[in-house]
Structure formats: C-alpha cells, structure tokens
Amino acid sequence: MSKQKVIVLAVRDQGLSVTDAARRYGVSRRWVHELLRRAAEGGLDAVEPRSKRPLSNPRRTTEAATSRILDLRGELVTAGLDAGPVTIAWHLEREGLRPPSTSTIRRILHTAGLITPEPKKRPKTSLHRFEADQPNETWQSDFTHWALADGTDTEILNFLDDHSRYLLACTAFAPVTVTTVVATFLTTAAEHGLPASTLTDNGMVYTTRLAGGRGGRNAFEHQLHALGITQKNGSPSHPQTQGKIERFHQTLKRWLTGQPRAHTLEDLNEQLEKFRHIYNHERPHRALDRRTPAAAYAATPKAAPSGAKQGDHWRRRIDRVDQFGKLTLRHAGQLRHIGIGRTHARKHVLMLIHDADVTISDATTGEIIRELTIDPERDYQPRESGQRKTPRS
Template identity: 50%
Template sequence: MSKARLVITAVAIEGRTVTEVAQTYQVSRSWIYELLSRYRTEGDAAFEPRSRRPHTSPTAIDQHTIELITGIRKQLTQSGLDAGPDTITWHLRHHHDITVSASTIARTLNRQSLVQPEPKKRPKSSYIRFEAEQPNETWQSDFTHYRLTDGTDTEILTWLDDHSRYALHVSAHPRITGRIVLDTFTQTAGQHAYPASVLTDNGLVYTTRFSGGRGGRNGLETELQRLNILQKNSRPNHPTTCGKVERFQQTMKNWLTAQPNQPVTITELQTLIDAFTAAYNHTRLHRSLERRATPATAYQARPTAGPTADRSIDTHHRVLSDTVDKDGKVSLRLAGRMHHIGIGREHTRTQVLKLVDGLHVRVINAATGELLRDLTMDTTRDYQPLGRPRGPKPRKPRRPDPSSGSGLSGIS
C-alpha cells in the first residue's frame, strides 16, 4: 500500500487531524491537503504516482531539427559513409548553421529507432589509444578482400600514416604477395619519403617471424633492416593494434558497397578506390582530428619524421638442415628470393647444416662437421658458384699408337 493511500485513509476515513497524520508519517501538511484535493476530484486515481516530466522543455530541439538529423543519417548511411552523432553534429554546424550536441543527437537517433543496440560491444573508454607525434613517424599497412560483381576475389592493400590518417597508397590486386608489399612500399616512399617505423600484423607478406625459421626474412623485412626503419608487428589475435588502417578499410568497403555501379574488373575497382581516397584525404574532415582538418592537411602541418633506428647489428641467425642435390648444390632463401649455393657434385646426397648469420653462410657436413663452404652471399645472383673455372675440362693429349706407325715411322 502506498503512503498516499495511508495518509488519505487516515484523514478521510479514520477522521484524524491533518496535523496528527503529518507528524505520524513525516510528511508536510501542504502535501496532505494536495492529496485530499486530488482524491475528491479524481477518486482512486489520486493514489497513482504522477509523472515528474516537466510541463515544458525550453531546451528541446524542434521538429525541423529532428527531421534534419534523421535525413542526414539516412543520406550518409545510403552513401556508405560514417553516420554517427559526431558526424551528424559536424554536418548540422557546417551545412545548416545549427549547433546540437552529439549526446542530443544520439538520444534523437535512439528515439527514432535508427540505432541498433550493441550491448556486448566493448566501450571505447577501455581501449588504450596511441598516436604518432609526427607524419611518417609510423606507417600502418594491411590488406582486405573485395569481391567483384562476377564473383572474382580481389585484395586491396593500404599504406596509412598513423599521425594524420592520410591514405598514402591504396591499390587493388588479384592477390597480395610479398613482392607487391615491397614494391608498393618503395613506390610510396618515393612519393612521401621513408618513414621512421612500420606497423603491420603478422601476415607472411609482412613478416616471417612465425614461420618456424623457414625462409628467413622476407623482402620487406630485409629492406626495412637495410634502411634502418623500425619494424613493429601486432600481437597475435590483437587486431586493435592496427586499428587505424583497419578502420579505414571498413569505411572504404562500406563506401564501395554503397555505390550504384559495382566494379566488374580490377581497373574499375581501382577507379572507385582512387575516387574514395581523394575524397577521404582532401574533402572529409576526420573525426580523430576533431573535425578541424582533413588527413592531407594534418599530414602537411608538421615536419615529417624519418629513419632513426640503428639496425646495423640486427643480424638474423639460422641453422637449417639440407641435402646436397644431384647437381652439387643446396638452396637458401634470402629476402624472399631463392638462391643456390654450389658445394660440388662429389658431395651429392650428403646431409649438411647451413649456418646462416645475415649474409654470411657456412655449410658443414652434418655427420663429420667438415666445413664444405664458407661464403658471403651475393644477393644479386641466384647461383653462388664455387669459384672453379667454368667450361669443360681441358682434354689430355692422345698418346700415339705404335701399331699405327704414324708419327714414329722412319726413326731408327
């Protein structure tokens, strides 16, 4: 039973005075008189709790603004672009000269059932955010899949500046290989200078550190070590480390999917990618930059960083087992490229150990420990010769046949 019912019953039915009831239930006399008045007018409805909502809301947004919010949300969503409260706030301020807080827009979108609840989604406050202080201090890279209208699978590779979110390079390929990663990195560096560091996941096109020691460094790892560029890789199963480039790819794929004319060929896909990248870099003010600048503006606003790490002592040691083949050689992969080392046909089918220290290689007999070859690899050549003279061995002069009588006839 509610306190209101007890108070009214004590006064109206038991006949107790208002003062006595007020002291008993620790309420004000004015509230009791208000209850009695409501009871005489409304009957039992007076016992129901009243809404505490104010009669007027002077700060509430008008219907026109609500329609603008929902319209912008629909337009951005159909275009495959971000349509969150912060983005809508920016559009209202810059295109309609209306200032509405992001929290008000969020409540409006919820009331209009335009937001899908995600109760299990991890809150943003739980993430540890980091950002490079200068352009070219860190480049992030990743690739994502995209299917053409004929069902052909393609892969899109991205190089993104961590500080400004500037998309340095975005290109589509049938399949991303280590050679493509190295070539696009070199091409991008030729346009924007070399970065101080590179951050990627642990895909084999970026690093071979989880390949069990087979193959050695790939092409990108070798080039970064040569240029004194620090290489950083995310922890396994921890994609948020490369979150900036992955977020870029998500935005790009949403935009591509929303286009009315879907690409049939890689050339058409690249044309759409170029259009999106140009708008992303030069037109759209980025949320992470507090909507104050485009990625291109932020990239050019500060001096760029460059390689500073001393990786001259960053050697790569490996111990590999092999068997000398029928041609007297063994194989060794360096910088993603296969090389062959001459040992000699007399050692065919011999079990050997290859002791690799950067470019210095020693090949020893696995059974006896005999050193068979000690060399420094020439990475410009596929085959590392033994140094023996090439060509056929010189033929020995034939001995004259006494029975033939040639050459000695007439000599007594």
C-alpha cells in the same frame, strides 16, 4: 488532498479569513488570494501546482533541423559512411548550420528508431589506445579481400598513418605480392616522405620472420633495412596490435557495400581512389577531435627514419629510371645524368648517396644495379669509362 485545496476550502466553506488562513498554513495573504482567484476561475483543481516549464524554449531543436538530421543519417548510411551523432554534427557545421549537442542528435535518432542498441559492445574504458606522436612515425599496413561483380577475389592493400589515420595508399591487386607491397610502399614514400617505422602482421609479403628466415630477408624487409626504417610486426594471432587498420577495413567494406559492385580491377581502384578522398578529407574522426585525417596529418611536423636526420651526409632517394635508361641527380649545384641502361627503363630504384659516392639498387629485389663516384667534370655519368663525355649544358 493538497495543501492548496485545504486553504481554499478553509476560507470558502469554513469561513476562515484570509489573514487567519495565511497564518495557520504558513503562507502569505497574497498567495491565499491567488488560490481563491484560481478556484473562482477554474474550479478547485485549478489550484494544484502548475508546471514550471517555460511556455517556449529558444534553444529547442527546430523541425527543420530535426528533419535534416534524419535526412543526413539516411544519406550517410546509404553511402556506407559513419552516421553517428558526432559525424552528423560535423556535417551540419559544414553546411553552415548550428548543430544541437550530440546527446540531442542521439535522442532524435533514438526517437525515430534509427539506433540499434549494442549491449554486448566492449566498453570504451576497457580499451588501451596507442598512438604515434607524429605523422610518418609509424605506418600500419595490411590487405583485405573484396570480390568483383563476377565473384573474382581481389586483395586491397592499404597503408595507414598511425598518428593521423591518414590513408596513404589504398590499391587493389589480384593478388597482393611482395613486389606490389614494395612498389606501393616506394610510390607512397615518394609522395609523403619515408616513415620512421612500419607496423604489419607476419604475412610473407611483409616478413619471413615466422618462416625461420629461410632465404633471408624478403624485398620489403630489404628496402626497410636499406632505408634505415624500423620494422615492427605484431604478435602471431593477435590482430589487436594492428587495431587501427583492422578497424579501418570495416569502414572501407561498409562504404564499398553501398557502391555498385565493380566489374574490373580498374573499376574497383577508381572506387578506392574516391573513397580515399572521402576518408581523408570529408569524414571526421572521433579519435582526432572531429578533425579529418588530412587535417591531422598536416598539423604536426613529420617524423623520419633515424638515418635521415638533418646534418647526416647520407641521402636516400627513391626514383624511377626514365625510358632511355637514365637517372638524374643534383650534385655540387649541378644536375647530373647517370646511365643505368635501357634494360632497367621504368624500373623503381633506391639511390644511397654519400657525398659523391652513389649506390643504385632495384627497389623491388634489392639487387645492386650500379655503384659509382660522381665525376664533377661531367654532366653525363656514363656506364663505361671509355664512353664519350657529354658537353656541359
């Protein structure tokens, strides 16, 4: 029997005074009167200790918020996107709602039976993360397989910034070749600047290292060497080195699984461009403090190859020959036109410029197409010295 009941019985049934009961049981006279009042109104059980829980909680998650959390979970899962508590909280903020804590969101999902326990999952404390300090310090690249609606196999080539997880390029080919790797790399570099280094596996489209160097460097290695970019390759049979892009492939395929299966390569690339926008601009990343990759990529100055430091007289430029077989280059404050030849029209080239000396090579094969010294008296730099001089504009 509880102490409260004993006090009530001592006064009510044994004739003990309120003062004596308070003294004997070490409580105040006011508390004895309160116990007697409760017993008179609700019986002996009414004197038992009452819960101190408040009758209302202004911070309690509302039914509307709970419903939206569950709806968001369903929408994100259906779309093949991350649907964890952190991501749900980020989407609630974007909708102008004040999200509850992530632990509350997790509890709501768990109560609704929407979280599957993963007891064998590797603990976070066992992971050792390595991250570049700046955007463009390291680009990771790899490709993964994906089948079209008729079962045709395709290969999706990706370039991912190591620092920000920004998806620089995501394109499907059938199949990926060293030529497509070089072309995609140069197109990406033209848009985002050159990286200081790359990190890939040892696939033949990236390196001939494991082939014993037979045939020399491939086209990708040649371009990196010419541009002063450090090439890094993971250890054989150790994909953890490229962990970020390996994990990215899971995210990509989960999203693709939630989409209608593409019938053509063009359809698939349209889907990939849509995914690239979502991944970079509409999907927060836990490793980035809930920022999007686009925000993280833009927040810090970009790194550059060691040969592209400020004050270096060398310039490196990736360009494309126009339909008339010409390139343009600004020299001494004036735009110069350089003749390459119609046979090279639409071709991607690498231009290495040192003062007035220019070396132009095929961006895919590394073959030198033309070497020249800019004539400051000419606008058009002809292929042959006897070609007619073009008047200045």
